[in-house]
Amino acid sequence: MKNKQRSGQGQQQSYNKSKPNASHHDKQTPNKHYTVNESSELLAFLLNTLTNIGRNSVKSMLARGQIFVNGRAETAYNFPLQPGHTVIVSKDKIEEEIPLIGLRIMYEDEDIIVVYKEAGLLSVASSKETELTAYRQITAHVREKNPINRIFVVHRLDRDTSGVMMFAKNEEVKLKLQDSWQDMVKERTYIALVEGKIKKPTGTITSWLKESSTLRMYSSPYANDGQLAITNYTTIQTNSYFSLLEVNLETGRKNQIRVHMQDLGHPVAGDKKYGAKTKTIGRMGLHAQVLAFEHPTKGEVMTFKTEIPKTFLHPFRATPTK
Template structure:
């Protein structure tokens, strides 16, 4: 069980735990973020609603440079914002009917092609319309290893990343898939459009990832409180200002591809968290989990699944190719 817990911690968003269980968090406003209203800043940093941000302010849980401020206060560069986040009440995760793109399903696993914009499991700010809500409506035999909030979830992909993930329908399947992730035999391959063309065809980023000390809602390449992270990439096509790349995960750290690509000077297009604000308007990063490989937990068959690019990604890619003609 320890190995399963390790792989789950590895791919779990750390801020989910902070905001669910409560705790103190500190931010320092950067030049790129300013000026911005205090309440809006809290919404962005903590991924909470405007109403919940207002509650924090009314309860005097937020200080700016040690002082209580109104919601309308405009954050300035280098302001220190301290938030005493209260724990959430326990959430009841309810089944919700939705049109899931199920690529494969049997008694042990479900392979889902998750659309861009869908959150994998309930978390602060996202209590419904998550993949878990849809799965609970679709079937009632998900594994219970991760508890009521994340039944069956073995690994996850970010809200604005589209593509494939596998869900376990029983504990035996969950244990097998988690072990494959830990042993690096479960292979996940992504496609991305990134800023700036490359001068070389292939590469590997081997750089540890941990929490960004200046912004707790971001990850960063750092030697402090970090874990090893390795991403292999192949340049599929260069364009004038962008490149189309394939990324293969050797490890599964939070935001790994987004952090690594930004670290080497090629941030994922559309990713305003780790890249420039002026980027391709795509409502989030142009990153797609297009291939998933694993050994079936029961039959031990080698299974490979592919998912075509989501419409907006394909549209942007086609436009870039046309510009090159």
């Protein structure tokens, strides 16, 4: 089937962070101001404070941007409140677009949403994380239309990896994508900036990946001991210090490229966890450039491609920083 190219030039959403303005209507339905006395998550604080409003109504107010913390609209249920914070409950429905930080929507329909994630942003929070994530932001985005809307994780990118990733918008689609991932995904291409001059212009790395007790992935020296991982690469550009590679995954294992590049003797630039010694671009040199897949309900093959980050080309114009 011929790939159907999608340009995905969605625009960054804008947002006015100013405090809710007083108006003639506000005098009839004044905003309520509350001072936070002890640490709490935002939803819990609202439920304890707005005792005359039902739980679903409070969630709807959050989704519509009617709750302000220190003058800024907040939509996350678990936003951490601290003593001294001021919470304003606006009686008016404020129809605002919620900003996307470190994200850009490339494509969206009733079943899936494809985004471009910048390096430095977590895909999904761990149990101990409360910071901003791609998942939290896209959840807030879909709840602008309906506060009960949800999104579902299909795959992830590491915090310091930029590029294309996809979420499902209902559980049925999520399960279909995850159960048939190897068949439905037609291409996953990464750009990797690695240390050193790679001698072979193309190559394939195959190993069995395992995870240590310290959550570090590694290649087992024994066949069939772990998950089979296959990585293909082609050299785009190289010098004495770095090589820029196009990397295609036949399997999608955790940290697969990072481990295989270390195995090759050319760790991903900036990836200290897996042997890198340079920090020339100030981030990890890994970018998910292409994601092509069969749409889970429409059947057509969709391809999303992004440009190589400009910082990945800098080491080929200057002496690297150790």
